[in-house]
Amino acid sequence: MKLFLGTVTLSWAGFVIHNVADLPGQTLLSPETLFPSLVYVALVALWFTPARTVARFALLGWVGLHLVGGAVVSVLPLPFLPFDPEQTLYHYAFHVVYGLTQVPALVVLSRRRTRLPR
Template sequence: MLLVGAAIAIAILGSLAHNAIEFGIGSVLVSQNGELPLAFPWIAGFLTWWRIPQARIPAAWFLIALAGLNLIGGGIITVLPLGFLPFEPEQSLTHYLAHLIYGVAQLPVLAVLLREVTGPATAPRQA
């Protein structure tokens, strides 16, 4: 439980760090960028995973999907100057760093929960 909670806390902190770097520390303190609404799915997913045993695997998959979406959408796609985006991302080292932190912060959730849903790795059988 502690490991999953810590991984989720890191993911949320990655989002907060991204917004603090991109928009200033004030953006983290006020909800103009939606920090509280963005943390809600993480918290709800974790509480479901932790407190409802029969929902543990679906909740784990939900959290894996959330981390994957944040990694791919927030950590990779939105840093690139792609024509279909409704904005033109700044192409600077600071911008890249903010998205790197955001993306890397999702990896602990993926590592911990993918291990849980796929079971322990087993060594190949020897004949």
């Protein structure tokens, strides 16, 4: 249980650090940070219900989306993406941190047994 909560919290923290420290004008209450944070909370709360298997797969998808969407896709110089902040080494360093913080949760969630306690 501690491992699950720790890795999901690390995943969320990587997302928040990226948004608040690297994106201009972001706070914990900015919609771009608040709404995804509420998704984390809802999925963790779902984990503690009989729908644990659904929560596990939803969290796998959510964390995977953060890894692919936040750490890979947004650093590619695609012409249709806005580049604010500017794509600098500083910005890319935050994406490395963001990506690395997703990996432990992906590993734990993909290996986790979903048996409910009796």
